[in-house]
Amino acid sequence: MLWLMFKESVLFAWQSLVSNKLRSMLSLLGITIGIFAIILVFTIVDSLEANIRGSLQSLGNNVVYIQKWPWSFGPDYPWWKYINRPTPQYHELDEIAKRSKTTEALAYRLGGRRTIKYKSNVVENAVVAGISYDYYKIKAFDLSAGRYFTKNETDAGYRMAIIGSEIASGLFPNEDALGKEIKIAGQKGKVIGVIKKEGESMLGVSFDYQVNIPFNFARYILDPRSMNADPVLFAKAKPNISNAEMMDELTGILRTIRKLKPLAEPNFALNEISLLSQGFDTLFAVVGIAGWIIGGFSILVGGFGIANIMFVSVRERINIIGIQKSLGARNIFILFQFLCESVLLSLIGGFFGLLLTYIATIFAKGVIEMEITLTGANVILGFSISVLIGVISGFVPAYTASQLDPVEAIRSN
Amino acid sequence: MKRPASITVLCVLGYISIVLAFPQVFSPQVKKLGLFMPVLSGVLVAANFMAYVGIWYMKRWGAELFLYSYFLKTILDILYEQTGLLFYSGQLFSLVFSIVLLRYYQRLDQNL
Incomplete structure (x- = not known):
């Protein structure tokens, strides 16, 4: 009975919409724009969030970055407190390794942008990274050809390099990179490995544009004491050890190594990925709310449009209702x-x-190199909002129509 | 039956609350609570709106729908720990409304 009534109601509704095509199209335009605005913003925010969270995950959730500068967001960054801090040094790696019981791996890295040459081929502004042996345990990467450094090669500072896929294709467009001697800021180095293509990363940490060399070789190219080289000590926690636990231990060890007095402020920063995540959370919340307000108003206006057209529809069909x-x-x-x-x-x-929205995501894929996906959750949300606005804006006219007196309704013009 | 002034005032306040609650259905905060949370909140907002329309026309089904939706919303808010200032002010408003409705319940029309 209920199903029959529903079926018949839908048929009546459809006939009414079809008989007034232009009016129907115009009145649903408000909803179309509203849903488009709100779902597009949600889709972009969700895709950006997924992309950035993916990039952050690749940096390692259980890795602590020992640096000079703390990661922080906001306008009140007290840079003058940090400017005179010493940069992390390579020898501190061994000191920490000797004392630490919570770390699974420790690594050192410093980097800078330099020019890489092979014969007449040149790659400008490539990221040259001087790394310690255990770096691969901190940041995993796959090699498409060749091998990783041995412990002896990194410690002795052999003139070798593992290059990213974009560097390899820039320097060696038509030949194999392995075994070739390249020039890194004028210093010769032999290519022993090529990193598998990773693609663009939202945080710009892709290995594709990177040249990894042993730290002791990097000393000839980059200055470890310079702030520009951005030296970092990485510490990865053992399984079942929390970051907080490891950071407590590292604080104690670093204070000992740097001979800090008990009441002296630490002259190092222990950064973790969750700090970055928190910063992005705020950003996404703001963008989400902005989209919500813009879309919300459009939908509200669309709803009033539908309510208006429904009142007109009731008035037009008053005789039929009677x-x-x-x-x-x-x-x-x-x-x-x-x-x-x-x-x-x-x-x-x-x-x-x-x-x-779907067409916009396809169009966006062609313009920006980022995966923007209209998720099922957002489709459900879009349809839910549509049904809700339909019910709210149509209920009063529908109820008014249902309460009409048949005699009065037939008699009215 | 003529609509009492107290119900008129409360219904107008209720309509305003619907306008304010409507955008919350698809707010990022509600979206974070789960995939079907916006749908559930939407159903509750729609039910609440229908209830106010029913009460406006002095119908018994409106009062009943209002009480059901109020009860369900309270459970949902407690389950998802959405118990901020908005929750308590909403509770107070709904409680006052419920008392007024119970007072006039016998005088409400039983037909649709």
Whole structure:
């Protein structure tokens, strides 16, 4: 019975929409724009978030970065407190390794942008990274050809390099890179490995544009005491050891190594990925709220448009309602009939809004090198909002229609 | 039956609260609570709105729908720990509304 009533109501609603095509199209435009605005913003925010969180994950959740500068967001960054701090040094790596019981791996890295040459081929502004042996345990990467350094090679500072895929294709477009001698800021180095292509990263930490060389070789190219070389000590926690636990131990060890008095402020920063995540959380929240406000207003306006058109629709069909009621149609049937019409109108608007969003994501893929995906959750959200706005804006006109007196309704012009 | 002034005032306040609650259905905060949370909140907002329309026309189903939706919303808010200032002010408003509705319940129309 209920199903039959629903079916008939939908059919009535459909006929009404089809008979007034232009009016229906114009009234659902508000919903289309509203759904498009809000779902597009949610889609972009979700995709950006997934991308950045993926990049952050690749940096390692259980890795602590020992640096001069703390990672912090906001306008009140007290840089003058940190400017005179010493940069982390390579010898501190061994000192920490001797004392630490919570770290699984420790590594050192310093980097800078330099020019790489092979014969007449040149790659400008490549990232040259001087690394210690255990660096691969901190930041995993796959090699498409060749091998990683041995412990002896990194410690002795052999003139060798492991290059990223973009560097390899820039220097060796038509030949194999392995075994070739390249020039890194004028210093000769032999290519022993090529890193598998990683693709673009939102945080710009891709290995594709990087040349990794042993730290003791990097000393000839980069100055470890310079702030520009951004020296970092990485500490990775053992399984079942929390970052907080490891950071407590590292604080004690570093204070001992640097001979800091008990009340002296630490002259190092222990940074972890969660700090970056927190910064991004704030950013995403702001963007999400902005999209929500813009889309919300559009949907509200669209809702008023549908309510208006439904009142017109009731007024136009007042005689028909009277006839239906005099032939035995119940109030609930009339209510359902008009409610279905407004929900259907709103759903069609929502569908076009989602279609526009989908087209925008395809278009965006071609313009920016980032995966923007319209997720199932956002599609459900889009349709839910459409149904909700349809119900809210159509209920009052539908209820008014259902309450009409059949005699009065038939008599009215 | 003529609508009492107290119900008129509370219904107008209720309509305003719907306008304010509507955008919250698809707010980032609600979205974070789960995939079907915006759908559930949407259903509750729609039910609440219908209830206010029913009460405006002095219908018994409106009062009943209001009480059901109020009860469900309270459970949902407690389950998802959404018990901030908005929750308590909403509770106070709904409680006052419920008392007023119970006072006039016998005089409400039983038909649709």
